[in-house]
Amino acid sequence: xxxxxxxxxxxxxxxxxxxxxxxxxxxxxxxxxxxxxxxxxxxxxxxxxxxxxxxxxxxxxxxxxxxxxxxxxxxxxxxxxxxxxxxxxxxxxxxxxxxxxxxxxxxxxxx
Numbered sequence: 560x561x562x563x564x565x566x567x568x569x570x571x572x573x574x575x576x577x578x579x580x581x582x583x584x585x586x587x588x589x590x591x592x593x594x595x596x597x598x599x600x601x602x603x604x605x606x607x608x609x610x611x612x613x614x615x616x617x618x619x620x621x622x623x624x625x626x627x628x629x630x631x632x633x634x635x636x637x638x639x640x641x642x643x644x645x646x647x648x649x650x651x652x653x654x655x656x657x658x659x660x661x662x663x664x665x666x667x668x669x670x
Contacts, residue, residue: 566653568622571638574660575622576607582655584645588665591634601629602664606636626667633667 574583591599609625616624623638640649641659649658 563653564620568620570653570655571622571660574638574662575609575636579655579660582658583660583662586661586663588663588669590666590669591664598630602627602634605629606662606664609636634664635667635670636662636664638662 570579573579577583585603587599591602594602605627606625609627611625612622616626621638625636627634627636639661640652641647641661642649643657643659645659645661652658652660
């Protein structure tokens with residue numbers, strides 16, 4: 560079980576950094592999508608660079624959630640695991656041939 564969590568965490572790190580093309584989709588909430596392109600780019604960069612995982616924000620050890628601040632505003636990101644059709648949850652989040660990671664980026668007010 561511990562190895563599974565480690566593998567999921569490593570895959571989530573890759574997903575955040577854009578290193579799982581075809582296996583990761585990014586979803587921007589309405590508030591985030593309305594931001595200027597430069598701000599969205601900065602948010603994406605901060606999500607990719609995020610490494611402040613603690614027991615409080617990562618209790619399951621999957622590195623699938625984070626909180627960042629930019630320009631005085633708080634944003635959250637969350638990674639969820641779906642099957643290829645995006646209709647159901649992934650049976651095995653470690654299987655990149657059958658799993659799509661959806662990284663949602665939202666303003667804290669949308670949580």
